[in-house]
Amino acid sequence: MSTIQYLLDGFAIAFQWHNILFALLGVIIGTAVGVLPGIGPMSGVALLIPVTATLTSGLPIEMAATSSIILLAGVYYGAMYGGSTTSILLNTPGESSSVVTTLDGYQMARQGRAGAALSIAAIGSFIAGIIALIGLVLLARPLSKVAINFGPAEYFSLMLLGLAAVSGLAGKSITKALIMTVLGLLLGTIGIDAVSGIARFTYDQPVLFSGIEFLTVAVGLFALGEVFKTIFEKDGADEPIAKIDRILPTKKDLKDSAAPIARGSFLGFFLGVLPGAGATLASFFAYITEKKISKNPESFGKGNIAGVASPESANNAASGGAMIPLLTLGIPGSGTTAILMGAFIMYNIQPGPLLFEEHPDVAWGLIASMFLGNLMLLILNMPLVRVFAKIIQTPKRFLLPIIIAISIFGVYAVQYTTFDLFLLLGCGIAGYFFAKNDFPVAPLVLALVLGPMIENNMRRALTISNGEFSIFIAKPLSLIFLVIAVLWILIPILMKLRGKNVIINEEG
Amino acid sequence: MNLKFDRVASIVFLVLGILIIIESQKISESAYGSQIGPSTFPFVLGIVLIGLSILLFFETIRHQAMYKIVQEKEGGKSSNFKRFLIIFISAVAYAFLLEKLGYLITTFAFLLISFQTLERGKWVSSIIVAAAFSAIIYFGFVNVLGGSLPKFPL
Incomplete structure (x- = not known):
């Protein structure tokens, strides 16, 4: 079957009424998550996994997986649209990927051009989303055909590369990021070993036999960690919001932002495909590029529309691009895609080259629904932007406890144990202190998801080679992955030693 | 740092x-x-x-x-250690009592305490939001979606 045929089948799935509903729900929640400062895409997706699991509980497993993933992915790219709203209206980024949008977006709002900035952000995000999706459609099958020949040694090295990439860019200190990675890998070893059936680090506690649930850890570290941080550090004062006058951009605005949108989309897409880079980095690079090639760079920071169009396109394109390594190789390149991967695994579906062979419905249904979701987001974000702007005004005193209550409900509804609730609260505290002291939590979650797979592939490879570790170097592809992984860690260290600034990715 | x-x-x-x-x-x-x-x-x-x-x-x-x-x-940042401690302790109590007292009572109590800790007063709106949230989640999840949550102890 050709790619077009698969894609059409995907649309047939995406257009089933319940999947349209799930996509719509996903992008609406995603936009809200993007608008609310304090909940990022990562905690948004993590919080919704239990909710989607119960929503889809009546469906057969493969359909349930498709619908859930459609919703969760909708939250992810929906958040990229919503993030710009607070940056422009409040000068407070809703997510880290919209930080640079504040520079020119808020200035535009002060000049009374808030509507134009918001709509250009939405149009740019839409175009970028579509470009990234076309890239995904074109690259998905060729890439998974290459990956299908990978043996355990190649997989082991590729996953190490994924971990190295995320750790190398994750925080101010690579040492701390690597410590978090190792911690995540260690947490993943708790429970019954899948190969030998022997209990490890369980100390005869029955709750530990099935291992530490990644969902509990992710919700605790991200969602609760952020809530605790806000309770600790912010006072309840709500800031005033800029007014939105006209929504449609002028012809001149459109003309000025066409080229930046195109550049931002391609740049964002390629950075999104690279593991570890992600949306935040993409928006920074897009902004810097625009400023560099602009004829009057001094107009940036004073309300230049290119400074909104380009980064907003880039972060959305990056979120689309980040789906490629996840779906085709089974390697998540960022914290949010790691959580999506965890959702796949919860439904017993392994992302990777076999996904397109064994579960074409899930893979192509998701891709087709993303086209649909981006269209919905464009419609939602243009006329309804005023409604979403209202969400910003949700009082914090209601919002924060409700996020805690949703976390507890979500974890309990999936796990049914009090133990997981205590683990959740513990992870919340840990998440707060880790983040406060620059220990990035995204590598931990990624390592927890990848850990069991890394170990399995390592042991399978070593069984093939009779215990010789040289198998990882002897296979050329595996060697290449390992070399890149080492470089990914070493290059930022060397650059720091030479006194250069390294842009880091706070979203993960 | x-x-x-x-x-x-x-x-x-x-x-x-x-x-x-x-x-x-x-x-x-x-x-x-x-x-x-x-x-x-x-x-x-x-x-x-x-x-x-x-x-x-x-x-x-x-x-x-x-x-x-x-x-x-x-150094200059003020911290709100007390309000954090109250909310965290009530969250631990919430987790501990959830199976014993049922979802509705514990959720309502936890939300009300937390709302009041973050901002004193406005009792009416606090009670309405806390009650609405617990009821919507409980009845929506149990009756509409067919899930199960701890019931009333009686």
Whole structure:
């Protein structure tokens, strides 16, 4: 079957009424998550996994997986649209990927051009989303055909590369990021070993036999960690919001932002495909590029529309691009895609080259629904932007406890144990202190998801080679992955030693 | 960034790494006699963790000056330790009592306490939001979606 045929089948799935509903729900929640400062895409997706699991509980497993993933992915790219709203209206980024949008977006709002900035952000995000999706459609099958020949040694090295990439860019200190990675890998070893059936680090506690649930850890570290941080550090004062006058951009605005949108989309897409880079980095690079090639760079920071169009396109394109390594190789390149991967695994579906062979419905249904979701987001974000702007005004005193209550409900509804609730609260505290002291939590979650797979592939490879570790170097592809992984860690260290600034990715 | 936290963390991780190496030796070897058993992976990770924690300890020594600057910058922030403690303790109580007292009562109580801790007064709106949230989640989840949550104790 050709790619077009698969894609059409995907649309047939995406257009089933319940999947349209799930996509719509996903992008609406995603936009809200993007608008609310304090909940990022990562905690948004993590919080919704239990909710989607119960929503889809009546469906057969493969359909349930498709619908859930459609919703969760909708939250992810929906958040990229919503993030710009607070940056422009409040000068407070809703997510880290919209930080640079504040520079020119808020200035535009002060000049009374808030509507134009918001709509250009939405149009740019839409175009970028579509470009990234076309890239995904074109690259998905060729890439998974290459990956299908990978043996355990190649997989082991590729996953190490994924971990190295995320750790190398994750925080101010690579040492701390690597410590978090190792911690995540260690947490993943708790429970019954899948190969030998022997209990490890369980100390005869029955709750530990099935291992530490990644969902509990992710919700605790991200969602609760952020809530605790806000309770600790912010006072309840709500800031005033800029007014939105006209929504449609002028012809001149459109003309000025066409080229930046195109550049931002391609740049964002390629950075999104690279593991570890992600949306935040993409928006920074897009902004810097625009400023560099602009004829009057001094107009940036004073309300230049290119400074909104380009980064907003880039972060959305990056979120689309980040789906490629996840779906085709089974390697998540960022914290949010790691959580999506965890959702796949919860439904017993392994992302990777076999996904397109064994579960074409899930893979192509998701891709087709993303086209649909981006269209919905464009419609939602243009006329309804005023409604979403209202969400910003949700009082914090209601919002924060409700996020805690949703976390507890979500974890309990999936796990049914009090133990997981205590683990959740513990992870919340840990998440707060880790983040406060620059220990990035995204590598931990990624390592927890990848850990069991890394170990399995390592042991399978070593069984093939009779215990010789040289198998990882002897296979050329595996060697290449390992070399890149080492470089990914070493290059930022060397650059720091030479006194250069390294842009880091706070979203993960 | 906090010098004390990083130092303590590096020592905690060092101890953790040593414990993992010791404990991984207690994992029974797998039956088929391969050298690569269930203990290999944790053992290697334990060694890596020890190495990284030593590295972190040296970094705290090397960057002492930088820590001081950052600390002075962040020193002025006021923290809300008391309100955090109240909310956290009520969250622990919520988790502990959920199965004993049922979802509705515990959720309502937790939300009301937290709302009032973050901002005193406005009792009416607090009670309405807390009651609405617990009721919508409970009846929506149990009756509409067919899930199950702890009921009333009676």
